[in-house]
Amino acid sequence: MRDQYDVIVIGGGPAGVTASGLLSKWGRSVLLLEKEKFPRYHIGESLVTGMMPVIEELGAAQILEELGAIRKYAISLIWGSHPDPWTVRFDEVSPFPYAYQVKRAEFDSLLLAHTRRLGTTVIEEANVREALFEGDRCTGVRYSRSDDVIDVHAPFIIDASGQAKLMARRFDAVGWHSDLKNLAAWTYFQGGSRYDGQEAGNILVENRPPGWLWLIPFSDNTCSVGFVAPSKDFTASGLKPAAVLYQSIDESREVKRLLTGAVEVSQVRTAKDWSYTCERMSGPGFIQAGDAAAFIDPLFSTGVMLAMRSASAAARAANDILDEPDSEASIRQSYEDGYRSFLDVVISFVRFFYDPSKEVWDYFERARELVDPTEQLKAREDFIVLISGLVAMHPIMDYVPAAPVAVPPSG
Numbered sequence: 001m002r003d004q005y006d007v008i009v010i011g012g013g014p015a016g017v018t019a020s021g022l023l024s025k026w027g028r029s030v031l032l033l034e035k036e037k038f039p040r041y042h043i044g045e046s047l048v049t050g051m052m053p054v055i056e057e058l059g060a061a062q063i064l065e066e067l068g069a070i071r072k073y074a075i076s077l078i079w080g081s082h083p084d085p086w087t088v089r090f091d092e093v094s095p096f097p098y099a100y101q102v103k104r105a106e107f108d109s110l111l112l113a114h115t116r117r118l119g120t121t122v123i124e125e126a127n128v129r130e131a132l133f134e135g136d137r138c139t140g141v142r143y144s145r146s147d148d149v150i151d152v153h154a155p156f157i158i159d160a161s162g163q164a165k166l167m168a169r170r171f172d173a174v175g176w177h178s179d180l181k182n183l184a185a186w187t188y189f190q191g192g193s194r195y196d197g198q199e200a201g202n203i204l205v206e207n208r209p210p211g212w213l214w215l216i217p218f219s220d221n222t223c224s225v226g227f228v229a230p231s232k233d234f235t236a237s238g239l240k241p242a243a244v245l246y247q248s249i250d251e252s253r254e255v256k257r258l259l260t261g262a263v264e265v266s267q268v269r270t271a272k273d274w275s276y277t278c279e280r281m282s283g284p285g286f287i288q289a290g291d292a293a294a295f296i297d298p299l300f301s302t303g304v305m306l307a308m309r310s311a312s313a314a315a316r317a318a319n320d321i322l323d324e325p326d327s328e329a330s331i332r333q334s335y336e337d338g339y340r341s342f343l344d345v346v347i348s349f350v351r352f353f354y355d356p357s358k359e360v361w362d363y364f365e366r367a368r369e370l371v372d373p374t375e376q377l378k379a380r381e382d383f384i385v386l387i388s389g390l391v392a393m394h395p396i397m398d399y400v401p402a403a404p405v406a407v408p409p410s411g
């Protein structure tokens, strides 16, 4: 086994496979180390169209069809002062008319196999224990596998270790968003009903004070149903998280209706759902991508999109740094600036949206202020562009040859 590569990627989730896949495609030697044996369970099942340009660049579009995943054409919401459900469709503005609802165990496994096909050396059950440094420069990692402890080296490391946040924890650089300290509890049901026709794959997001419910339908007639609320409200209820989830479902309007006749087929799972942006997202010899750099509340299902888009930018940065080592500092800074400004827009909108007392129009207007101040689109379209993750990012992120945001004539 060789011990030197161009790039080492830590983690085989959506961020890791994106970074490794693109770098392998561009002819770099890449080692990806993943702690688990795939397929492994993971939350994060509802995708948005902002990830589709990256899927295309990876040449992985057929994977989503192979999965037989249900297409997600739209998002249905019960949110705002108006009590009725409302729906926005991706094809109202996006060049990508649909995304997918996926079981992550299958989705992530197929992507891992894809990066292998692109030339990445993938080692599963390889637990990265620490990053290796010479002075302040990261030069490799130490991982354990079975009883072996192995050192490998590369001029550049990409940390895609998800919420393990290997590098951010090492540098004590996790910046928590204290107003978004939520807890999520979720489970799976079989049966119930779906919306009609193309709407059958819609995610439903229903406001249920002090939090909100999601219902994500899958192609096998099961669905994922979860409740997200401030951790302190879960605690204050005096109930177990599972009881809070069941009570929220019972008090809901649309989720309860769609679950009529459905049977629970899983145990309730819970996760700490605290948003953070790392205060540093790179250093000499390394860059963080995906949840290893930042995690934003799942309200708009942006996690996988952010993971893939940040990882593609990180891959591009790593590739440029290998070509021009003298420009490393400015390339890394460009990556951080671009990603941070995109995250700032998304998080600012999540904060605004968390006030469910507004008119739907207020949400559209706020989206316009954030992403389209010159009013090229209708405000409703700005909202869709924003929650799709198709906002044009900083030039280093905006690499997709086909412009990610189609701008139709205004009016």
Ligand SMILES: Cc1cc2nc3c(=O)[nH]c(=O)nc-3n(C[C@H](O)[C@H](O)[C@H](O)COP(=O)(O)OP(=O)(O)OC[C@H]3O[C@@H](n4cnc5c(N)ncnc54)[C@H](O)[C@@H]3O)c2cc1C
Binding pocket: 010, 011, 012, 013, 014, 015, 016, 033, 034, 035, 036, 042, 043, 044, 045, 046, 047, 048, 126, 127, 128, 129, 160, 161, 162, 163, 164, 166, 184, 271, 272, 273, 289, 290, 291, 292, 295, 298, 301, 302, 303, 304, 305, 307
């Ligand atoms: C309650 C909840 C609901 C969510 N819902 C959605 C949703 O509907 N849609 C959406 O897009 N996102 C959602 N997300 C977010 C989504 O789960 C993540 O943003 C996404 O998985 C990030 O991808 P990643 O590749 O950065 O990290 P991950 O997918 O977590 O992958 C990281 C990988 O690194 C591996 N790893 C960790 N440590 C090590 C180590 N030391 N050595 C080697 N490997 C290691 C892990 O095993 C893992 O496979 C949700 C999150 C939560 C908490």
